[in-house]
Amino acid sequence: MTREDSTTHLTPVVFHTLVALADGPLHGYAITQSVETASEGTVKMGPGTLYGSLQRIQVAGFVERVEAPAGVEGSHADRRRYFEITQAGLAALEREGRRLASAVKVLRSRGLLRTGAGTPQ
Amino acid sequence: MSGATHRSLLSRLLLLFYPSPLRGSDGxxxxxxxxxxxxERRRRSGAVLGGVLFIGEAFLDVLRTRWHAHIAEPDLWQLHVDSQDSRSRFPGRVTQQLDDLRLTARSLMRAPAFLVVSVLTLATGVAAVTMVFSLLNSVLLKPLPYPDAHRIVQVGYASQDLAEADDLGSLSALDFFDLSDRSTTLDSLAASRGAMFTFTGLGPMSEPEAVFGALVSPEFFPALGVMPRWGRTFSAAEDANRAAVVVLSYELWQRRWQGSLDVLDQTVTIDQEPFTVVGVMPPDFRPPEGIYQEGAELWAPLQRVDPELAANRHDGFLIAIGRMKKDVSLEAARTELALIGDQLSAEYPEVGERWFGASSLHLQTVGDFTRTINILLASVGLLLLIASVNVAGLLLARAVERRREFSVRRALGARRSHIVAQLLNESLVLGSAAGILGAGVAWAGVRAFRSAIPIEVPRIGELVVDQRVLLFAMVVSVAMAVLFGLIPALRVSNGRQARAGSSVAATVGRGVVGSRSDERTRASLVIAETALAVVLVTGAGLLISSYQRLQEVELGFTPDGVEVVALTSDETEPERLREFYRQVLDQVRAAPGVESAGIASITPLSRGRQMQGLSFEEIGAQTLHGENHVYSTHYQVATEGYLQTLGVPLRRGRGFEGRDRNGSARVALVNEKVAGELREAGVEPLGQRFSLGEHGVSDGSFEIVGVVGNIQQAKLTDDAMRRIYLHYDQVPRERMRVFARAASGISALPVLRERIWSVNADLPLVGYELNVLLDRALAAPRFYMQLIGALAAISLALALVGVYSTLSHGVERRRREVGLRMALGATERSVLRLILRRGVLLVGVGSAIGLITSSLVTHLLEAFLFGVTSTDPRTFAAVAALVLGAGVVASFVPARRAMRVTPAQALSED
Known part of the structure; x- marks a missing residue:
């Protein structure tokens, strides 16, 4: 068993990587761009962080390598490796979502969260 | 092609810094x-800025990856490492590396001179680069200090040409109101008009004070996303009712009311009228500098503007800012504005066709300062490179001295990579030390610089050395040390010489310090250094030449001893205005120590500018310089005595005299430029009549009675411009400046203020010497000249130290050869010549390369030059002579040392 099980939370990089892949297979650089856009620049990832995490979550069975989608061209097309999220990955995301939701609930009930904060924009 | 090769080489080097398991699987x-x-970086930010961001990001990613792999979660990373590879046990490796670093530090401490010189050299470069980077960081990289600042845009009239989308003109009031009604992409579109406000009546102790502020529409504060610290801003209803309410800046509130909250809802006297203070802004609120060049300290409702201005579609006087709605792009906003422009052009054809545009407020604030930063960055970058090359030379010399040690270690089975690693560790320690020192110097430098900088820098108040800047200093320092440490490390650890040439024993025994090829490497380093230094010296030379040219500019007037007091009368009635300034002039003329005095509406070398369209009766407008409708010229209003006080010569006809009065014949003076153009059109200027059109200057015709000399009115670099002078009594104004020439060496300013206050004690006065403006006009070019000059001097000195130490080293190595030559009858002179020739050769080749490079890059400086071309041959020749001369001096000491070698000594040393 790896450490990416239901008892631990996902790191921000892993979390955002999985979210980015939830829309369909992407290559490494496209994952970075998608994460930077989605997180409005708050999550930064260079290639070391990215490929390090990808290795780990591949071993955990959350993502797997796939063939490049048909029709992709361009100067970098030959080199790019594509990744796809697995059922286990989607399940991990859902677990993380529930974990966060319950954390928010606890904070709310104790009045520790100001109004508005924590609601998705 | 070669660029691509370099890049791939660099990125391969970058890859080396990643943990090896990751490198293997995902390299x-x-x-x-x-x-x-x-x-992406290059596309978005250009090569220079993009490169800086790229390097910073690469460094961070390596650090972060290594942190995770070694310290935070080594066990996770171990999952995918070949379990057989015991070398990858990270915690063990970390301890070992720490041990290595300790050893390195100890070995460096044993060579204190080397340590001090190389750390200081590198730190100099790092400090310079870091200071410029802090400027870049706070001016260009950081968003403006408002929430979601990237959504704030400035809106105005734009050119139809999309390439000039960022040049915006001020909006007319009616166009602004229509825009804010119709735009759906912009939230809270607000307008602002800069204005001067005069405070009076705060007890006998306070002088009246004029304060820059603005009339703004109520959406102004929401558009910027700022709230007052105390009280409130004004409402739409107050704006519509032209209510006399003001919001104060924190500084103004502190200065005039010592931070007392009693002022809220109290009445203060501004421009002789009671105003209610409704709010005070927070201390960190910075009004947008792109809008208020002079700053702004108080805000009142926009509708208080002159009703005539507020109700027309012709006069552009409003700067508008708006906040783009979330998810609206600048392109979308521009498209919508263009559409509204088409609608309004169609609805009001009498106003003519017009286009609206938007541009980010950040860009409008920073303006073309980007160009200055790029020049500065390039200059300090060169200095850093030179410093690094210098350190590489020092490291090489040290490594060569230790070749014996390395040979022994390799003979005993040490791997080449170990020796390279040891040398790189040294670079790492050097780089870190220099980084810390350089960052410290930069931190102190920026603090000094912020208050003392003589040029206008946007957002200077926000200039700080923050974490990003400190990180940058460390990254640059370590990166340079490691990169340039590679050269000697690879050279010395190379086993080829030992294999090919001699046995270990022979190497150990040889009394020779370094080989011929080491010396070649050092020579190339020195040549590179010299070439880089020459580029900086050439840039400095060009700036010095321009500065000299600027100082030689004919001003057309004599500023020495002239003092200026700016004031605005609170009278509005023309007859009373005439009377007021008549009294002021009489008082000033009667003041002790004042030799002559006059009044005018504009100060030379200030930013003040008044334009006027004329039509000449005799020729009509069309024939004169093909102007469309009218002959457009600068003009100003002056009294008799003004031109004499400034020392502007009268060329023909007469100047203003006592008989020129309201009601007498209207008279005008023109400068030589206008007179020349009239004569070109076949008209005698004297006696020629013209009439004025717009802007409150009364119509009717004026007669030219005199021609006066041209003066540099706005900037030193401008060509002579058309200018006419009208008599004050015939076109009275509220805002004027009193000019007085004081008797030798005594400041008349206190007397002048007293005299003017004797006419009206409630007027704020601003007094200064005219020479201050001249000094200010020269300040920026002088600053660039001194800055680049200092960088050039440091880099030249570093290069010469390189030349000196390389030659000294060569002389040491060739003692035997020199001794032998002398034993065989060579004279001291010929030995001297031998060494000097070598020095001159190094410097000469370096200078040649440097001058060629300069000729390719100095055009970047063109915007900063005046009166010289960027490839000015005289400057280039002077640089070559200077650098060669300095090279000879630097070679002289080692050459003399060689000359003193006695054959017996040299030959007996082995």
Whole structure:
């Protein structure tokens, strides 16, 4: 068993990587761009962080390598490796979502969260 | 092609810093990622800024990856490492590396001179680069200090040409109101008009004070996303009712009311009228500098503007800012504004066709300062390179001295990589020390610089050395040390010489310090250094030449001893205005120590500018310089005595005299430029009549009675411009400046203020010497000249130290040869010549390369030059002579040392 099980939370990089892949297979650089856009620049990832995490979550069975989608061209097309999220990955995301939701609930009930904060924009 | 090769070499080097397991499995992916990133960075931010961001990001990613792999979660990373590879046990390796670093530090401490010189050299470069980077960081990289600042845009009239989309003109009031009604992409579109406000009546102790502020529409504060610290801003209803309410800046409130909250809802006297203070802004609120060049300290409702202005579609006087709605792009906002422009052009054809545009407020604030920063960055970058090359030379010399040690270690089975690692460790320690020192110097430098900088820098108040800047200093320092440490490390650890030439024993025994090829490497380093230094020296030379040219500019007037007091009368009635300034002039003329005095509406070398369209009766407008409707010229209003006080010569006809009065014949003076153009059109200027059109200057015709000399009115670099002078009594104004020439060496300013206050004690007065303006006009070019000059001097000195130490080293190595030559009858002179020739050769080749490079890059400086071309041959020749001369001096000491070698000594040493 790896450490990416239901008892631990996902790191921000892993979390955002999985979210980015939830829309369909992407290559490494496209994952970075998608994460930077989605997180409005708050999550930064260079290639070391990215490929390090990808290795780990591949071993955990959350993502797997796939063939490049048909029709992709361009100067970098030959080199790019594509990744796809697995059922286990989607399940991990859902677990993380529930974990966060319950954390928010606890904070709310104790009045520790100001109004508005924590609601998705 | 070669660029691509270099890049791939660099990125391979970058890859080396990643943990090896990751490098093995994903190396090609990481390389590919970086090459895509580079393309994006360059596309978005250009090569220079993009490069800086790229390097910073690379460093951070390596650090972060290593942190995770070694310290935070080594066990996770171990999952994918070949379990057989025991070398990858990270915690063990970390301890070992720490041990290595300790050893390195100890070995460096044993060579204190080397340590001090190389750390200081590198720190100099790092400090310079870091200071400029802090400027870049706070001016260009950081968003403006408002929430979601990227959504704030400035809106105005734009050119139809999309390439000039960022040049915006001020809006007319009616167009602004229509825009704010119709726009759906912009939230809270607000307008502002800068204005001067005069405070009076705060007890007998306070002088009246004029304060820059603005009339703004109520959406102004929401558009910027700022709230007052105390009280409130004004409402739409107050704006519509032209209510006399003001919001104060924190500084004004502190200065005039010592931070007392009693002022809220109290009445203060501004421009002789009671105003209610409704709010005070927070201390960190910075009014947008792109809008208020002079700053702004108080805000009142926009509708208080002159009702005539507020109700027309012709006069552009409003600067508008708006906040783009979330998810609206600048392109979308521009498209919508263009559409509204088409609608309004169609609805009001009498006003003519017009286009609206938007541009980010950040860009409008920073303006073309980007160009200055790029020049500065390039200059300090060169200095850093030179410093690094210098350190590489020092490291090489040290490594060569230790060749014996390395040979022994290799003979005993040490791997080449161990020796390289040891030398790189030294670079790492050097780089870190220099980084800390350089960052410290930069930190102190920026603090000094912020208050003392003589040029206008946007957002200077926000200039700080923050974490990003400190990180940058460390990254640059370590990166340079490691990169340039590679050269000697690879050279010395190279086993080829030992294998090919001699046995270990022979190497150990040889009394020779370094080989011929080491010396070649050092020579190339020195040549590179000299070439880089020459580029900086050439840039400095060009700036010095321009500065000399600027100082030689004919002003057309004599500023020495002239003092100026700016004031605005509170009278509005023309007859009373005439009377007021008549009294002021009489008082000033009667003041002790004042030799002559006059009044005018504009100060030379100030930013003040008044334009006027004329039509000449005799020729009509069309024939004169093909102007469309009217002959457009600068003009100003003056009394008799003004031109004499400034020492502007009268060329023909007469100047203003006592008989020129309201009601007498209207008279005008023109400068030589206008007179020349009239004569070109076949008209005698004297006696020629013209009439004025717009802007409150009364119509009717004026007669030219005199021609006066041209003066540099706005900037030293401008060509002579058309200018006419009208008599004050015939076109009275509220805002004027009193000019007085004081008797030798005594400041008349206190007397002048007293005299003017004797006419009206409630007027704020601003007094200064005219020479201050001349000094200010020269300040920026002088600053660039001194800055680049200092950088050039440091880099030249570093290069010469390189030349000196390389030659000294060569002389040491060739003692035997020199001794032998002398034993065989060579004279001291010929030995001297031998060494000097070598020094001159090094410097000469370096200078040649440097001058060629300069001729390719100095055009970047063109915007900063005046009166010289960027490839000015005289400057280039002077630089070559200077650098060669300095090279000879630097070679002289080692050459003399060689000359003193006695054959017996040299030959007996082995």
């Amino acid at each position: 090609d992916q990481i390389l590919g990622w970086w090459s895509e990133r580079w393309e």
